[in-house]
Amino acid sequence: MKLTYSAASPFARKVRIAAIELGLIDRIELLPASMSPTQANADYAGKINPLRKLPALILDDGSVVVDSLTIVDYLDDLAGGGKLVPASGPARWLVRSEHSMIQGMLDAMLLCRYETALRPEALRWQAWYDDQWDRAWQGFKLFDARREVFGRPLDITQIALVCALDYADLRFASCGWRDAFPNLKAFHDAMMLRPSVHDTAPPKP
Numbered sequence: 001m002k003l004t005y006s007a008a009s010p011f012a013r014k015v016r017i018a019a020i021e022l023g024l025i026d027r028i029e030l031l032p033a034s035m036s037p038t039q040a041n042a043d044y045a046g047k048i049n050p051l052r053k054l055p056a057l058i059l060d061d062g063s064v065v066v067d068s069l070t071i072v073d074y075l076d077d078l079a080g081g082g083k084l085v086p087a088s089g090p091a092r093w094l095v096r097s098e099h100s101m102i103q104g105m106l107d108a109m110l111l112c113r114y115e116t117a118l119r120p121e122a123l124r125w126q127a128w129y130d131d132q133w134d135r136a137w138q139g140f141k142l143f144d145a146r147r148e149v150f151g152r153p154l155d156i157t158q159i160a161l162v163c164a165l166d167y168a169d170l171r172f173a174s175c176g177w178r179d180a181f182p183n184l185k186a187f188h189d190a191m192m193l194r195p196s197v198h199d200t201a202p203p204k205p
């Protein structure tokens with residue numbers, strides 16, 4: 001299997017952490033890729049994902065699995081099922097719903113990043129940026145209060161959350177989440193002790 005990724009992508013990192021935790025990382029070749037709005041990337045669009053997003057998992061038969069949660073679900077299945085994404089019942093919907101929130105927080109932060117890094121200055125819209133940032137921030141606030149998440153066996157909620165916190169460090173270094181959310185700080189410190197999390201950390205800003 002091959003995984004398209006970039007070292008800074010929190011979505012791809014989620015999959016890399018999951019693959020390590022599931023004991024599958026040695027079966028995956030990592031293919032560095034660079035995707036961003038306004039880049040054509042026609043080859044990637046034609047052969048891998050018309051949405052021009054990474055990560056994508058290319059299976060040995062050439063078929064492609066896209067979207068980080070779908071890829072994690074696929075790998076989880078390969079490893080026996082129900083390991084990082086509960087297989088059924090209320091636990092499955094809880095974890096998937098939490099994951100969707102964190103996914104939305106990541107999407108919002110990525111939009112903020114594109115707004116400042118890519119959009120021409122004259123076209124920027126501060127109120128829109130502030131609104132997107134607030135969605136991510138309110139999400140962090142929710143998870144800071146949802147302490148039951150931190151005590152569970154490792155799951156995709158926890159993996160996504162640590163990826164979101166490190167993405168905040170990477171792109172919004174002065175946002176102050178550690179001071180605002182002490183429970184998330186303790187959670188992040190504990191997660192960083194895992195080699196899968198530590199070894200996949202994004203480059204320093």
Ligand SMILES: N[C@@H](CCC(=O)N[C@@H](CS)C(=O)NCC(=O)O)C(=O)O
Binds near residue numbers: 035052054
């Ligand atoms: N829902 C997707 C989101 C993936 C995503 O937004 N990836 C970013 C990299 S961090 C990307 O490829 N952006 C390129 C673009 O939007 O043009 C997933 O979970 O895999």
